[in-house]
Amino acid sequence: MTQLLITGGAGFIGSHTSLLLLEAGHSLVVIDNYDNSSPEALRRVLELAGPGAADRLVVVEGDIRSAADLDKAFAAAPSGQPIEAVIHFAGLKAVGESVGDPLRYWDVNLSGSRHLLKAMQAHGCRTLVFSSSCTVYGLPETMPIGEGAAIQPINPYGHSKAAVEQMLADLAASEAGWRIARLRYFNPVGAHPSGRIGEDPSGIPNNLLPFVSQVAVGRRTELQVFGGDWPTPDGSGIRDYIHVMDLAEGHRAALDALLAEPPQLLTLNLGSGQGHSVLEVVRAFESASGRTVPYAIVARRDGDAACTVADPHLAAERLGWRTRLSLAEMCRDSWCWQQANPHGYGG
Ligand SMILES: NC(=O)c1ccc[n+]([C@@H]2O[C@H](COP(=O)([O-])OP(=O)(O)OC[C@H]3O[C@@H](n4cnc5c(N)ncnc54)[C@H](O)[C@@H]3O)[C@@H](O)[C@H]2O)c1
Incomplete structure (x- = not known):
């Protein structure tokens, strides 16, 4: 049993990964300020993790930009033992919002991470899994x-x-002993197959799958497809979608590797290596849900690419991890979550 600190553990990827880690027998402290999530997500994680899990999860409502909140979290392990590793999900992730309010992004994502690293140093913890993104490739x-x-x-x-x-990278070069994985996710989608936890974006969804599922469930009238003239077989953009349960497994594998191997800085893509176009996703969702998803093709958005697909070989080689779940399973599980929770955790 490892004592873990999970920042942003109430969020979409954090809640699914927390569940998997509880099921694997680990003991967790989650710190989250619920900026983009609900305490209900962690209540449901405990319900899914089953009897005894409540003794291995402590939730600290707090902000990663606060040294006092981080100190509280580092001291909160249910066993009273020191935190051995951190999985750092907390952050802001909406590209459009970041263009309008860059300082907020630098504050939460960069300054928040710097506070976290200082707290890790202060508490003698040097093992970190960081949520990066394929967005770094431009x-x-x-x-x-x-x-x-x-x-x-x-x-x-x-x-x-x-x-x-x-x-x-600078930190790992400055001081021996750091074990760091920088995981570059491609496009996480789907939900736990129970439909009890899933993605619950506040406001208008920025990502395709939540948008499609909100159209299918009747919360929105139609999907806007940005560009029908990309150089792809059907003219719509192609992305590499990864089921959130596969992504959670990727975190577990990365953590196991960091803890078992000598200190290192590991940088890995987490993707499937397979691309699917927007129109393929719409068709797959229609067959998973039995509903029609009306859509309109509109102008391309600035900064979008025709096609973004991961080379996932390094993660397979280093972690023995690869995705298992198909686009049909991603759509099935998203639909199961959306249908059971048409308004997310809010009802
Ligand atoms: N979902 C994606 O498409 C995607 C893709 C690539 C990378 N990522 C990265 O993965 C991480 C998790 O993404 P997600 O989809 O689960 O997002 P999410 O918004 O569902 O989860 C992030 C969590 O962090 C919390 N949080 C935000 N600011 C905080 C702060 N200052 N202090 C404490 N908690 C804070 C939020 O309340 C939320 O629970 C993010 O860092 C994101 O940038 C996500």
Whole structure:
């Protein structure tokens, strides 16, 4: 049993990963300020994790930009033991919002991460799994994208993730003993197959799958497809979607590798290596839900790429991890969550 601190553990990816880690027998402290999540998510994580799990989860409502809140979290392990590793999900992730309010992104994503690293140093914890993003690659020229591709983000969100990645590399170079994984996620979607936890974005969803499922359930009238003239077989953009349960497994594998191997800085793509177009996703969702998803093709958005697909080989080689779940399963589980919770955790 490892004592873990999970920042942002009430969020979409954090809640699914927390469940998996509780099921694996670990003991967790979650720190979250509920900026983009609900305490209900962690209540349901405990319900799914079953009897006894409540003794291995402490939730601290707090902000990663507060040294006092972080100290509280580091001292809160249910066993009273020191925290051995941190999984750092807390952050802001909406590209469009980051363009309008870059300082907020630099504050939460960069300054929040710096506070966390200082707290880790102060508490003698040097093992970290960090949520990075394929956004750090910007608009790469070659596909699939390997980890060696240039880091050239094109929006404030991507800049803030790339800056944290750099800060982690500088830290690992400055002091022996750090075990750090920088995980670059592609497009996480889906939900726990029970339909009890899932993605609950506040406001208008920024990502395709929550939007599609809100159209299917009748919360929104139609999907806007940004660009029908991309150089792809059906003209719509292609992305690499990864089921959130596969992503959670990727975190567990990365954590196991960090704890078992000598100190290192590991940088890995977490994606499936398979691309699906927006229109393919719409069709897959229609067959999973039995509902029609009306859509309109509108102009391209600035900064979008025709196609973004991961080269996932390094993660397979280093972690023995690869995705298992298909687009049909992603749509099935998103639909199950959306249907049972048409208004997310709010009812
Ligand atoms: N979902 C994606 O498409 C995607 C893709 C690539 C990378 N990521 C990264 O993965 C991480 C998790 O993403 P997610 O989809 O679960 O997002 P999310 O918004 O559902 O979860 C983030 C969590 O962090 C919390 N949080 C935000 N600011 C905080 C602060 N200052 N202090 C404490 N808690 C705070 C939020 O309340 C939320 O619970 C983020 O860092 C995101 O940038 C996400």
